[in-house]
Amino acid sequence: MTTTSARWFQLFKLKGNTLANMKGQVIEVVGAVDAENRNVGVNNAKGGMGQEWDIIYVDEMPAALKIGEENKDWGFKINSPFYVVSMKKRGYFLDLLRNNMVMKTRNGMTSQQWYFDQKTRTIKSVRTKSKSWDIQSSGKASNL
């Protein structure tokens, strides 16, 4: 006879898209917040993407996408400038006017060009590359 060594709190199984233990707890992003440095913990299984994971073996991890290749998950080609054109009769172009996004007649300016940035997964302005599409007031407003 010897000291007990098996401990349930170190044992996790892959069950579907969750990493679960024998008490029905699963690994989750705390608060389901998809942010850098967010803590990872355990909780009772409730479903939702905050508790879902893909296990990707290192030798099967797809290569990083290159410029011009399509990120199929997001539907954009990487770092490839594009216009956003209204389907309404006048076919206005989406334009960056100071910090605001407005409809304008096509003018050939880079303020009407956008690109998908793979690193941040945001849509950025070709004219002002430090700026991304953003819903004002941290998503609380309806203004872009």
Next chain:
Amino acid sequence: MQNKKVLDSGSQDKEATNVQAAKKTGSKGQQWKLIYTPDLKIQTKGLNVNFGLEINRPFFIVSKKWMNRVVECIGASNLTLKTLNRKNKGQQFFLDAFSQTVKSQQWKDRSMTIQSNGASTNLFMTTTTARWF
């Protein structure tokens, strides 16, 4: 046993349950199987069907949330969500054949653990104590 009693673990199936000598009832708590040591083989590669993971094969744990960030072990302890960095072994884990725990590829003596012996909701990496045997 000579006194006609048998090993009895009671009705509970949990860690650290005491085993006693008791009068035979035939309950599950009194039933055991003997496995001779040479017959107890340890799977050291391939898919561990019970755990759903391949043994000793490094993997990333990729969030299904939109940014597809991965779990990273920071400072050999805390687990946080981070942008994928393929070369960072702190983001790589593997299922250990012997302990059957998820270990860090960077700190191989550490396993994914629920803090405070499972009483917390925090997850961290600490020295491995689990032994499936």
